Amino acid sequence: MEIYEMTASETAEGIKAGRFSAVEAARCGLSRIAKFDGEVNACVTVTEEHAIATARRVDGMIARGEDPGPLAGVPYIAKDNFCTKGIRTTCSSRILENWIPTYNASAINFMNGAGAVLIAKSNLDEFAMGSSTENSIIGPTKNPRDLGRVPGGSSGGSAASVAAGYVPLALGSDTGGSVRQPAAFCGIQGMKPSYGEVSRFGIVAYASALDQVSPLARTVGDLAMALNVIARPDPNDTTCDAYDRPDFAASLAMRDLRGKRIGVFAGFEAEQMDAELYGALTKAAALCEAAGATVEPIDLPIAVKYGVATYYVTALADASSKLGCFDGIRYGTHIDGPTLTDMYANTRTASFSEEVRRRIILGTCLLTEGFYQNYYGPALKVRTKMAMEFEELFSRIDAYLLPTSPSMPYPMGTKETDPTRLYLGDIFTVPISLGGLPGINICMGFTPDDLPLSVQLVGPRYGDASLLGIAGVIERVVGRPGAAAPRKLEEVR
Ligand code: GLN
Secondary structure (H helix, E strand, C coil): CCCHHHHHHHHHHHHHHHCCCCCHHHHHHHHHHHHHHHHCCCCEEEEEHHHHHHHHHHHHHHHHCCCCCCCCCEEEECCEECEECCCCCCCCCHHHCCCCCCCHHHHHHHHHCCCCCCEECCCHHHHHHCCCCCCCCCCCCCCCCCCECCCCCCCCHHHHHEEEECCCCEEEEEECCCHHHHHHCCCCEEEEEECCCCCCCEECCCCCCCEEEEEEEHHHHHHHCCCCCCCCCCCCCCCCCCCCCCCCCCHHHHHCCCCCEEEEECCCHHHHHHHHHHHHHHHHHHHHHCCCCCEEEEHHHHHHHHHHHHHHHHHHHHHHHHHHHHCCCCCCCCCCCCCCCHHHHHHHHHCCCCHHHHHHHHHHHCCCCCHHHHHHHHHHHHHHHHHHHHHHHHHCCCEEECCCCCCCCCCCCCCCCHHHHHCCCCCCCCCHHHHHHHHEEEEEECCCCCEEEEEECCCCCCCHHHHHHHHHHHHCCCCCCCCCCCCHHHHHH
């Protein structure tokens, strides 16, 4: 087996056992980037020098008989909205084009501390606002499963990097689906942990009340391994809970689903989503039943009807205030003008894309007198109603199956002109974010023309460990369809 075909845990094991070195693992990922990324365009910055130096340190520790940590020498890629000390962090935006942070995001520190090796920073929709990774200063990322289609977004660069076999593990951020949906589009696994599980310190905020650091990998086991490293209390983020985390990987010892109650999303017309995805949902439900679970159809009327509207009102209000710090003085691009107000306007008009400007303006309006009372206030109330709906749901079941996205990965350029169509694609992911719940995208296989099929498995808040266990059982019965890098990629170079 080639190094790039291994999971993160196989890579760490191989390095610890001396079968290959951390430097070889890093070079393997770097050479795949060199070979394919001219086409795929998943990476904003390749951190070769840093990667080789870090990998050498890991190899040195192993040579001295020291333990570099559970992710010893595992190459990984982080979305370019994670602050990385001394490494450019752009958020795929003109305004931060040349910004070099002076500190690391906590998640990056935790990964480094566990022996992982950062080899690149990945592309995203500017400031994580989007679902297709088409809106970026470096141009769109292509889906490695089909280069004419989008990889999903906004963590499309991270998902494409894992699917293309650059790395076995990547970090993204998920505010309203930005890890689960690209994982679905690229045929891999991706998990948004419960809100409060992982520190957000050093992640450039989109909507702090929803943002959550989230891993992407080719197996559920690797997601659990990553969570063991990054999910820990952090005094730098007060929304990161200080409780003692369980061993997330231990839950993968779950063998079957006997005694588990699983709900399956119902109450909608099958025609409202792509038929193949409806088929994947039905298949997942049948597999759970065969594994011993009791399965019952349940609908979520409030979440489905009001989720998208509630999410966009609250997230954009949050974003308009968070992005206020990009004023042309403190960070990045500065374009002068005769007065201070002109300077702000010149800088922000020229340096944010149309979509980001649209969201800032909408969010600002939503927080003004009148709009606040008519939209923002009611949205918060609906969010509470939704939380009650979820509470009731998880008093009856252990996990809930629903689609990740209503549509298959679509051809590039088809939705970017119509933002509302793009927003509606978030219908199944945003309610989970509003509820602060953990959600995992599980790859269920591929269509005859190699497009990935997926489902989303959701659990109660802080039920992450048991959710990983159930996802692990489903993955075992399905096999590991997304584990291999797509063959098509070899043909295009
Ligand atoms: N597609 C959603 C949005 O544009 C989610 C983005 C995200 O999770 N960062 O807001």
